[in-house]
Amino acid sequence: MRGYLLWILCVLAACQRSQTADTVLAEESLPGADISAFGPPTLSSYGLFKGELKNLEPSNGVYPYEINSALFSDYAFKKRFIFMPSGMQMKYHKAETLDFPDGTILIKNFYYPADFRKPEQARRILETRLLILEKDSWKPLVYVWNVEQTEAHLEIAGRNLPVKWIHYDGGERSIQYAVPTLNQCKGCHLKGDKVAPIGPSARQLNRIAAVIGKNQLVHWKEDGILADLPDINSVPQLAAYDDETRDVASRARAWLEINCAHCHREDGPAKNSGLILTAEEKSMLPLGIGKAPVAAGKGSGDRNFDIVPGKPDESILLYRIESVDPGVMMPEVGRSIVHKEGVILVRKWIEGLAKTQ
């Protein structure tokens, strides 16, 4: 009898094994498409940095900058620069991004320190994204760094790069970092039907920059590269979502703006959802408060409203920023893990909404 049982177990075990998963073969190339028309093949050919490329030491005409609240990109660190053709100026704009002169290049380098607790030490740069203003139209390009960190090559169709680091808590993390395709660049950077920068608005730039030790807008004005800047006290300022001296609402709205509102705005790609998450949005319904979803599918998580005041765990918005399921998560691209600090902040904000209603 025991023999029978053993035999049945063996057969069932064999049957377990026989349910083999689908196989995916190694990557192969179709007859290639020519990408040389998109831009120069290497980052070094722009001459944006002097000395060793990996030191990201800006050349003349290349200015470092920071923003108040940055998009979450799987905890990647970012070093930002603006290149402007010599003798040209940016112009102040109250609500939108600054007015940049033709030939401007916005430069964003994505990197991971080996140990987040020592960010100035060893690091690996993964990609450099450029937004180039040519004849009044912004062109996005992506350069992927080699392992040796000596050069970055033009890439239009994205790449997955394995990356690991020691997190703030001392634990080791590893992810598949996703370099975007050119289409995905547009997915976020589309405003109406044109590609546009997202970050460098006066509201975002209005801050004391660590590298220069003073307000960078004022500094640029003094340097003669920023025109029309009014009294700095009258310039609007977006909260830094991680600035704990600010109130939760301003911080949460700033986080939602930079992480969501590039699509969730009146002229953004997610306009069909009716959910508008710019920090200026004042009305309850567009902001998602008591708003039923339109085409959320399983993204609703069986919850009824985008935001239920006081009830983060009944709010679709929270469900989606807490998820890493590609069919559920928001934003749809640009992250593979949860921004823990952001989720805590938005949760706190939704909890507090009940009292103010």
Add this chain to the structure above:
Amino acid sequence: MKSNFFLVASIILIGSCTSPNKPARVFRNIEHSLQTQLIAAHNGDTINLPEGNFMFTKSLIMDGKSNIVIRGMGMDRTVLSWKNQVEGAQGILVTNGRNIVLEDFAVEDAKGDNLKVSDTQGITLRRIRSEWTDGPRPENGAYALYPVLSTRVLMEECLAIGSSDAGIYVGQSDSVIIRNNKAYWNVAGIESENSKWVEIYGNEAYDNTGGILVFDLPGLTRYGHTTKVYKNNVHDNNHENFAHKGNIVASIPPGSGMMILATHTTDIYDNDIINNRSVGAAIISYELVAAINEGEETSDGALGGAQTVNNNYKSDSLYNAFPYDIHVHDNRFSNSHWFPSLDSDIGKLLLTKSFLNPPDVLYDGVSDASRPDRRICIQESDELTFINLDAGNDFKGFSKDVASFSCRK
């Protein structure tokens, strides 16, 4: 003898445990070079997809192209799968295009929507199979074929299977033809939402929760009207509803052949509407949907949700919550079921209101009192089972009299 027994028994056992599973497939990986081709494509190009199975891990995106054809070798010979998707919600995403044709391939198992087309002028989806291959499950993505915010949309000879929302869907679009497609195992087989100048004909929708839906919902960028639904075969749409709560299709009762919600200028004729157990064709207002949601909210003890739904659509001045200029005529109804599905409030209501005889045509009777000129009319055979719920007046005017809705008045 004994060893023979073991041999035979082993074969039977192994056979029985593997047979329900689909055979494992071998997938090639051309993801990076195909995405490069789509980005680098010149206007006017034809991109030929080879025969075989191909696995993708992120959305395949084509943006801002004109006059492009993407052509496979057939819906069972060229298979694109997103079973291993780690990034992006869609399988294929086409945006800001002009005159794009996608044909003769299959799209499978994306996390969100299998094939989405947005902001495109001129899109043809032809002989595309779009499927979630593990059958109808709530885990499946929302839409199989999903053109939205587009014009000149043609979907023909496609096959949609397993959507947790709608299989063949068009939303916020105009000038749309949906013809000769097949849809099964979806919550909604075919759905036109907030779209205008739409023709839906020659399709077969079966084994969905609802067969064909024409909906107009509040709070969107544009509203629909003028739809013709004819020569479709809408049968046996009795599948349980596996949509996610909060989505509008979650309120469709299993066993709904057609549902016309809050739209106007719509002709339903010459269709075969067979064996949909709850209702053949329902014509309802958004008020009824809101009221149903209201009950749900109260029982959940949650925030006054339905109130919000109400406030929502009532504050949308461009939205009309009442169906009108709906003509239902010359269809062929039959229903061998005696009981409606009891999985929904509407179903339970039908059981009490039309005992042992689920209606061929149901009208919720909720209309805009200020616009008596806005009518619906029904002209069917004498055997038609009709119900006017008069839901706006607590069913006081409940009636089975179809004569007052005659189109000949």
